[in-house]
Amino acid sequence: MGDASRVSRNHSDTFRTAVEQSVAAGKAEVLSASPPVYLLHDVLSATEVADLRGVVARRRDLWGASHPLVCFQHDAFTGHPGLTHAFDWMRGRPGAGGRGCFAQAASRATYAHVPWSESLFVYRGQEALFDGISRRVQEMSGLHDTHAYSWQALTYEAGRDGGYADHTDCEHAADLLGRGERMATLLVYLTDDFDGGETEFPKLGLKVKPPVGSALLFYNFGPGWGGRACSAEAAHRSNRVTRGSKVVLQRWHSYQEQPFLAGRPILSQRGRRPFQPVVSCDYVSGVRTNVSCRWYNSDVPWTTA
Numbered sequence: 001m002g003d004a005s006r007v008s009r010n011h012s013d014t015f016r017t018a019v020e021q022s023v024a025a026g027k028a029e030v031l032s033a034s035p036p037v038y039l040l041h042d043v044l045s046a047t048e049v050a051d052l053r054g055v056v057a058r059r060r061d062l063w064g065a066s067h068p069l070v071c072f073q074h075d076a077f078t079g080h081p082g083l084t085h086a087f088d089w090m091r092g093r094p095g096a097g098g099r100g101c102f103a104q105a106a107s108r109a110t111y112a113h114v115p116w117s118e119s120l121f122v123y124r125g126q127e128a129l130f131d132g133i134s135r136r137v138q139e140m141s142g143l144h145d146t147h148a149y150s151w152q153a154l155t156y157e158a159g160r161d162g163g164y165a166d167h168t169d170c171e172h173a174a175d176l177l178g179r180g181e182r183m184a185t186l187l188v189y190l191t192d193d194f195d196g197g198e199t200e201f202p203k204l205g206l207k208v209k210p211p212v213g214s215a216l217l218f219y220n221f222g223p224g225w226g227g228r229a230c231s232a233e234a235a236h237r238s239n240r241v242t243r244g245s246k247v248v249l250q251r252w253h254s255y256q257e258q259p260f261l262a263g264r265p266i267l268s269q270r271g272r273r274p275f276q277p278v279v280s281c282d283y284v285s286g287v288r289t290n291v292s293c294r295w296y297n298s299d300v301p302w303t304t305a
């Protein structure tokens with residue numbers, strides 16, 4: 001079976017058509033033509049924002065009961081001879097790099113000193129409220145629910161947040177038609193009473209802080225509409241929050257239908273307790289000057305034994 005037979009609809013075209021209709025109807029505006037970046041107005045009502053924040057708070061409490069396991073994805077950390085004793089090894093060998101997590105004791109001793117932002121996954125079917133928003137997004141953007149990843153509630157809190165460094169959202173293959181490749185990104189803003197925390201596109205000279213209830217939507221590929229290569233121009237970051245907290249719902253959308261339409265089971269992970277989150281530090285997009293750490297509630301494949 002070739003690639004083409006798995007494509008149930010052309011998602012760069014349905015996206016383009018629907019979002020251009022939203023612009024024509026005054027419901028959205030163009031922030032950048034190439035790569036396409038849009039601001040969608042009034043995606044959520046004030047009541048919906050409050051209700052969604054309630055769901056996020058409840059789920060954060062569930063996962064916040066345990067301190068996180070502190071993990072590193074790159075060998076500058078895991079290969080450091082002075083740190084060998086602290087690791088519970090996941091991939092690679094002590095002192096020889098690879099991906100690794102600190103053992104419980106070292107995680108407990110260090111997690112409070114690591115700056116991080118938070119990504120809480122909410123899977124399809126878990127929360128009726130989120131599923132309702134998915135239908136609205138589909139109407140406004142043409143991005144179908146079956147082509148979407150799970151929702152992620154991103155939280156950046158002043159004092160703890162270190163920002164999230166420059167990156168593109170493309171996956172490793174960086175080919176639009178690749179399975180699970182992140183064609184387009186949606187960010188729906190649940191707070192705006194904070195300082196810093198802008199979503200910035202340095203290559204486009206664009207720095208945005210959308211009002212509560214509105215959304216940013218951008219296409220990660222190029223050149224131009226329907227382009228199949230990852231667009232370096234679509235690089236973006238989240239600036240560090242210096243007051244208050246930024247809460248955003250994020251969802252990626254692929255050209256191909258998603259292979260995982262529901263939640264994935266939490267695999268048993270060496271050294272990880274049930275409902276224990278992970279803080280994973282990474283060279284974002286593989287760039288060594290871009291170190292950012294993120295807290296995850298989800299299954300994190302690289303911690304699998």
Ligand SMILES: O=C(O)CCC(=O)C(=O)O
Nearest residue numbers: 154198199236237238248
């Ligand atoms: O929160 C933001 O403004 C951007 C987040 C982001 O780019 C990401 O998580 O990939």
Ligand SMILES: [Fe+2]
Nearest residue numbers: 167168169236
């Ligand atoms: Fe991103």
